[in-house]
Each structure stands twice: as C-alpha cells, then as structure tokens.
Amino acid sequence: MKTLLDRPAPTAAADLTLRRGAARVLLDNWTGTSTVPSRTLYPHQWSWDSAFISIGLRHLSVRRAQQELESLFAAQWADGRIPHIVFNPALPHDAYFPSPAFWRSSTAGRTAGAPAATETSGIVQPPVHALAALLVHRADPDESRRRGFLARVHPHLTAWHDYLLVHRDLGGAGLAAVVHPWEAGTDNSPSWDTALTRVEPIAPDTFRRADLNHGQPTDRPTDLDYGRYVRLATDYRTAGYDDRATRFAFAVEDPCFNALLIASEYALAELTAELGGDGGHHLHRAATLTEQLLTRLWDENAGLFKARDLTSGELVDERTISGLVPLIVPHLPQNAVRHLEQALRGPHFAAPGTCLVPSYDLTGHAFDPQRYWRGPAWFNTAWLVHHGLRTHGLHSTAARLREGILTEAARSGFAEYIDPVTGDARGARNFSWTAALALDLLSSTGAGAGLEEAAALREAAVLPALRTVVKESPA
Template sequence: MLSFSFYNSTMTNNNLIQKAETVLNNNFKEDKGFTIPCEGLYPFQWNWDSGFIAIGFAHYDATKAKREIEALLSAQWENGFIPHIVFHNDSDTYFPGPDFHQSKLHPLASKTHRTTGMTQPPVLGFVLKELYDIIEDKVDILNFIKRNIDKVYNNHEHFYTYRDPNKEGLVYIYHNWESGTDNSPIWDDIWATMDPPKYKFERRDTTHVDAAQRPTNREYDYYLHLIEIAKEHNYDDAKIAELSPFLVQDPLFNAMLIKSNAALIELYGLIGNSDDKIKTLKQWQTKAIKRFNEKLFNEKLGAYVHYDLRNEKQIEYLSSSSFAPIFADIPNEERVETIVKTMMKKFGTEDRYLCASFDPESDRFNPKKYWRGPVWINLNWLLYRGLKAYGFYDLSNRVKKDSIELIEKYGFYEYFDSRKEVKENAGYGGNNFSWSAALLIDFLKS
C-alpha cells in the first residue's frame, strides 16, 4: 500500500506537471511552430528560451519539441549565426522590434526571417542530446538530429571563427543581451566607461511588468547604443570587435558552448561517419577548457568571473554565471570544491533559496530586479545538473527542491525573490513563463 505522503506528493507533482503543460501549450504558436516566453512581454521566439522549452516538450510532445528547434534554425544566417530573437510574427507589445534591429544590414542575414543581429548562450548542442535522451522513439529523434546537427555545428564554427579574435578558444559577446543575463550588475562598470545619447523610445516592457522589476531607461540607452554601433558597421564581427565598448568573455556563454561541443561529439559518434567534425570539436574543446580555467577563474573570489576583453581585465563580481561552468564539466575536482564552498558561503545561507543571480552580499544586489539578484529556474536547472554530475547529491537536491517550491508557492514566473522571509508574492517578471514551466517538468521527471 502507498503511504499517504507518497500518494500526496505524487498527486501534487502530477498537478504541477499538468499546469506546466498548460502553460507551454498556451504559449505555443501552432501556425508558426514556436513558443513565446510569455504573453505580451515577450511575443516572439527567443533563442535559448526555445532550447529549454524543447526539453519540456520532449517529455510529452516530441513533435512540438522538434518544431521548436526547427523554427529557430529556420532563421539561421548563411554564415551559421543563430540570432537571439526571430520575429516570426508582428506585435506591438515589445521594443525594440525588427524595424529597429534591421538584421538585413548584414549581407548573410536570413533572407526569409526578420531577426536581431545578436545571439544568446548557445544551448542547442546539449539540447539536442537532451531530446535524444528523453524521447522514446530513438530512431525518429536520431533522424531529426541527423537533419539538424550540422546547423548547430556551423553555429559553433561561426563563434570560433569570428568571435575569438585571440584564437584562444574563448568567444566574446558584444551586447549584454547576448549573455542572457541582461541587466546584471556585472555590466555596471562597462556602462561607466560609456556616455551614450539619451534615445527617444517608448518602453513596452513596463506596460506589462512593474518598472521596479525591469532595467531603467538609462540602461536602455546603453543597450540601444551598442546596437547602433553594430548597425553602423552592418553587424560585421571584425568591426564590432574593433570598435564596441562592450566586449566580454562571459563564463555562462562559453560554458554553454563547451557543454554543447561535448554533446555534439557524443551525437556525431552515434550518427557515425563524422570523424572530421569530431576531431575539430575535440580541438575546440581542449583549447577552450584550458583557457577558460586559466583566464576566467578568480582565486580571490573562488569562482569564475567575466573578462572585459576591451579593457583586458577580469570583472570581479560573483553571479550565478560564476557557477555555470560546473554544468559543462570545466573545473577539476579540487576547483569544484572551492566553487561550491564559495556558492554556499555567499548564496546558500539557510534564509535564502538557491541560487540568486547576483552576490547577495554585494551593495549592487537587488532581489526583485531581473538579473540583479532574483532566482532564475534555468540557471538552477544548470546548477542542479552540474552538481549532481560532480557527486554533490544533497546540494543538487536542494537546488531542485528550492526551484519546485518557488513555482509551487508563487506560480510559473520569470524569476523569484531569493529571500525566504518575503511575505508578499515573490514571483516577478512575466507570469506563465515558458522555460519555468518546461524545466519544472524536467525537474519532476528526472
């Protein structure tokens, strides 16, 4: 006989999964085959969102998981670049839209889709491996991967060819939106070196979400200025590397690339007849992991940090990105012990949920403001997987438990307050947020 507690837990989990599936199904655009992150606030297709969303779909609707990836790859540029937003549809609820970005300025931009001229953390490689592991029909999913894996490989080749000016195995981002951690305090010191004009624009995000939870208008001036520089030079990578005041080697971005390299090696091994690509991927891996550990680890802080390539210095702040390399098997056993100690000392006190997106002990920490402090489910999912792989089972289970508890308590929000004593609703940003729903499904089924 099942115990009541087990039965009750199973009922609760099944209920949560049903709610998560409803969120994903409601946000899926059947006519275009992609999923919006949430209604109003994010009405288009976002790059890394779609990767995480596909993982959720894989557990109950393999067709939607595959369509999600195909919709994103349909907008890939001729040079292998995969943009961070694909404007499949029209909407007036988001700024800046396609008319501002003007991706067509680049001669190799998609001829069939309007997009942005920037990218996001490259998750598709490891997402394809996740789909293979989850979906039961191995023949069908492997055939799908065979049709699409070279597109992901070409994206990685683009990064190492055009975004690695020192040929050291670490690629740069030229805009904070490419990091995925849009308004992180990490960027504050770079903004201090810039003095962009005050642009005239109409914010759309603050009509959907409390402005206290979003970047300021002045921050948007920096964001738009970086895009204007890129547009002025037709999104040419070489010119951007030469002229952009924002040029950063991001530990989260590079860790996702390294993890995806490893996944492509495994998948090409399953497919066969791919020795040349596997050889190249292994060469990228060896160089990237070595340089990552040499250049991005900060001994004083006991974790990985961002590197300001424009000014040739580390940016010495801790964020959830500092721990993401655990997911990509980058640190050795000794170093991972150091990183975990740092995380627990700064982020893992008993009065907090793991893992805040920025150092809670910093004067720049803001528990309600986007990437300046709140907990994000996607970063927690990466940490959970990484900690588990290194054998930190109790800690990985805490990250999983905290993530589920936040959603169960507050709903499928975009991000959450890390402080346990908060009495009001501590779910912030967009509600019915797709990757929160998708990754909850994976948490409960893993």
C-alpha cells in the same frame, strides 16, 4: 532562514498537479510554430528560451520539442549565428522593443547572411542548443532516428559553434566574447556596469520601451541602461552586423556563455558519433575551451569564475550566477568543483527567501532583490547549476536544489524569477522555461532520458490533451 531542506516531502498528487500546470503553460504559450517565453512580456521566439523549452517539451512530445529547435534554426544566418530573437510577423511592431524595424536584419544584415524572408535581431544568446538537441534525441532515440532529426540539426549546430569560435574570439585566446549584455542572457548584471560606462547612451526620448507596459519599472533595467543597450545595437547594425568591421565598445568573455559552449561541444561530439562521424574534433575543442576557461576566467581567491572585460583586460570583480554555471563543464579540477559547491552554500549565494540561487552576490554593493539580473533568482540558471552538480556526482546537493526548484515553480505560478530576500514571485507568470524545466526535473533523473517520464505523463492523461490541441502531423 529558508534552506534547501525546508520543502515538505512531495506527494504524488502534488507532482501530478505540477505536471499538468506546467504542460498547460507550454500549451498556452505555443504559437503554432514555437513557444513564446511569455504571452505579454516576450511575445516572439527567443533563442536560449527555446532551447530550455525543448528540454521540457521532450517529456510531452518529442516531435514538438524537435520543432521548437528546428523553427529557431530556420532563422539562422549564413555566417552561422543563431539570432537571439525570431520575430513573429503577425504581431505589430510595437509589441516589443527593439522591434524588427529597429534591427532591420533582412537589409542591414544582408552581407552577414541574415535571412531575407524572416526578421530577426542581430545579436545572439548563450549556446545551450546542442545540449538541448542531445537531450531531445535521448528522450526517444528511435523516433529521432526515424525522423532524421539529428541529420537535419547537426549542420546548424556545427555552423553555430564555428561562428562563435571564429568570429567571436575577440580576445585571441579561444573563448567566445559577447558584444552586448543581452547576449550573455544576464542582461543587466552588475558585471557589465563598468564596461557600459564607456558607452554613450542614446537619449531615452528617441525610443519607446515596450517592456514597461507589462512589467514593473522597479523590476526592469533602468532607462540609462536601456539607452546604452540601444546604442550598442545601433552601432552593430550600422556596421552591418559585421564582427570584423565593428569597433565594439563592449566586449566581454562571460563564464556562463563559454561554459554552455563547452557543454554543447561535448554534446555535439556525441551527436556527431550518433550520425556515424568522428566526434574527436569537438572533444578536442571542448578540452581546449575548458583550459582557457580556467586560465582566463577562474578567480582562485573568490572561488568562482568571473567575466573578463576585453577592453581593460581585467577580470570583473563581481560575484554572479554566471560564475557558478561552469559546474556544468565536465572534467573541472576537483578543487574548482569544491569551491563552487561551497560558494552555493556560503553567504554570497545562500538566499534567505528562496531555495534558488540569486543572480548576484547577496552582499554585493549593487545587490537589488527585485531588479532583473541584479539579485533575483532564476529557474533556468538553477537548472543549470543542478545539472552541473549532477555532472560532478554531487547528488545530495543536486537533489535538494531540485526539490527547491519544484517547490518554487509550484508556489510562484511558474514565475519568471524570485525575490531572493522575501521569496516573492517577480516578473512574468506562466513563464515557459520555468514550466519546461520543472517538467524536466519531475522526470526520474532530472536531466536524463525522458522515456519513463513520457510514460508517466501518458498515464496522467496529459499527452492525450496535448495531442488534441497540437494535432501532430505524421512524419
């Protein structure tokens, strides 16, 4: 059985090859304004993808990383939501489904404040953006201050968090709810199965999936799942994307989503202080959210966090990667941290074929090693767990996970995700957040400042090649 200790000692040459390969992926997936997750499967801009991508891009070009975030924020709705997709108008509508013609954001979302000139989806994704903005700022604070980066993004981030904490507090306890499985990021997780049984699916012959043109059906969500996803999005669109007017058939408090909101509230407190303001409001919100996360979503018997179905009021009895990501939250009780670290090493998540963390319980009734978020191990969630381990001083475990992530990124061709049983690469290759987060972990501290890494990349002649392609404009 493969373990986190099985990676051979890295060499400088291997790491340099990995750096160059990761940089090439990000260059190739650049559109001129942002970075697509995949040229084939995901040809538009995705919200939390761009946040992760900016974290890696900061080691290549701070300006490019800033632009990645700002291009996303330019499509923010007036009510504060950051849509999960920003569509590229140069692409045909059938390049991806649901397409701009399905979401109709500029018309159906007009009352909610959707931009008139940019087509987007009407739902959101996990709020990792303030954390990303902070890391981009830390990569070169002088450049960030000179270009006024924080002053520009700060209003977008505060409006985004306000939206989640006001409009999406559907449970009344302070946590943000997701109203579509796609909003959680873990699209077809078994955690959503019970709630989705209440949703009447739209007939599959009424829409045409584009994802199956570029992915294996055995890797992707089923037609039945898709029919329910489309129904939820259609009902939300019919209600004008109004959170108060919509009767949500699906509403869940997800631990990963809320943990990222907490981490980003801490980041926003620091960004506010950097701009000369008082970050105390955000620190208070982070503390309150942490209390509610523990009160509402912690399962002491399971030793991890679980989602809460707001229709039934019950915790969802499934172990998923979402229950481990809250390691990124500072000031968790030591008992919770200890249980979460034990879960990583235990039978539910210690995979035989990869050093990454499976998205679902290896012993669970719905485990599928190939199908999207029902078992496969993902690089972004592994990065988040690594970040959380470091947050709580678990440096030895974090270091082993870091080496595993880098090994898998190189071996898989920057795959979208990994089969946890066989170790085979699955999904798209040359996937942007895989490349970006590998770049981040190649820096001296993984999720820390990026100045030393930027110098190393210049010596490796990566930045000159980047600038040849990018032709960065002066501030």
